Amino acid sequence: MYAWIFRHLPGPLWLKIIQTLVLLAAVVLLLMEVVFPWVDQYSPLNDSTIQDG
């Protein structure tokens, strides 16, 4: 899958490497800002409260 993507990136090798890094950064940012905060509501680590009543 990743080899397929790499092969289909246009340009010479150095351009492919730059594109790869940009893609990686975009994916990580998307995860950190959108996906993980959404997953977080199901995370067990956050509940530090006493159930009241």
Next chain:
Amino acid sequence: MPTHPLPPSRPRHARRSAAAAPVRRSVGSRILGGVGELFITLGVLGILFLVWELWWTGLEADRERNEATQELFSNIEALENPGDSNGDANGDGNGNGGDGEESRGGVELEDLVVPGPDHTANFADQGGVMAMVYAPRLGADWAAPVVPGVGPESLNRAGLGHYSSTQLPGEPGNFALAGHRQTYGNILWNQDKFAVGDLIYVQSPDGWYIYSVTETYIVQPNQSDVLAPVPGDLEAEAEGSTLTLTTCHPPYTTLERMITHAELVDYAPLSDGPPSAVADTVERQMQADGPFGDLSSQEAR
């Protein structure tokens, strides 16, 4: 003349050209490779999530905590200097001694008489930051703003959330707060370090409340009597003021809760300035700019 003849070059050349040509992999090999990539991806995702949960949330929380802190300071300042928003950020003591606000009825708490927490209640009603907590035992410069409510939107934003069903500092009863142990800036990571007699300083718009730690223990998450006006006794009527901190325990789980109680031992009006033990911390909190700068604190200066 070389005694050993060079190895024939033709096979090597052939091998190289074979490697350069696209490899025809069998269907089974390609499926296995795809599954392998999937597993590696899932593993990396899991690690990334932990990085996010334990570290990235802390970065955001630190920034928001700083904003919350400045919000409280500027609101308190506005309260002390009505109509003068450019007042000295240090509030030099003789702000406005007796303009009617001070004539609120006092509350008797055992041997202390403190003013009623009218301003604090007011701040809380507006959903704003209602107090700051300073606890030198939890770390140098440890300070946390308190917002009403203990939902994720409260705890993730500031440091501590106030159980809205409990009382305010300066009211007879329990001023109960919750904080994260391991995520979002893990504000209460060190809660287990509290020793009996440690002082916790609460700065609210109504003054400085100084609490002394009486005990720290572990309970089940549903043991709500720790939030009672007299912790552990649902029937009793409170005479003093208690501060209660709750967080997760053991670290990295939510199986139990760690509870710390502290008793109110002293009170000082805001005009007396911060108690000397936390004066430096307060000073630094007032000047602290978030990593991206903070407009409200720059305005205040």
